[in-house]
Amino acid sequence: MKRPVIVDAEWIRPLTSSDETLHCAKCLQPGARWLVGRHPNTSVWCAHCFLYDTDWGKKEAQSISELVEEVGQQGHLATRDGKVARDDADRILSAIVMVSKMVKARQSGAPRRIT
Numbered sequence: 001m002k003r004p005v006i007v008d009a010e011w012i013r014p015l016t017s018s019d020e021t022l023h024c025a026k027c028l029q030p031g032a033r034w035l036v037g038r039h040p041n042t043s044v045w046c047a048h049c050f051l052y053d054t055d056w057g058k059k060e061a062q063s064i065s066e067l068v069e070e071v072g073q074q075g076h077l078a079t080r081d082g083k084v085a086r087d088d089a090d091r092i093l094s095a096i097v098m099v100s101k102m103v104k105a106r107q108s109g110a111p112r113r114i115t
Contacts, residue, residue, distance in 0.1 A: 009100045047089035
C-alpha cells in the first residue's frame, strides 16, 4: 500500500458501547456501530456499507481493496470477492478512522504528547 486510506473522521465515529442492537440505515441489518454525518443529520451505518456504499468508499475503492488484501494476506480477516467480510469490516474501518485522526493531528501541528 502506497498511502494510508484517509477519511474525514469528524463525520464518522463509532457509537459508544450499547447493548441495543441497531440496524444499518443502508442495508437494514443489525450490527450497525457507526454514526455517520454531522449533528443533527446523523444516521447509523454498519462498517461494510460505509466502506462500499458511500461516495467516499466508492472513490477510495482501490485503496480500500489494497488495505483489505494486505491485511487478509496476513491471515487476520475474512474476505469475499475482494471485499472484507461483514464480520471484519469494523476492524478495517476502525483502523482507517484511527490513522486518519493521527494524520490530521500531525498536519495541524498539534503538539505531540510524550509519555
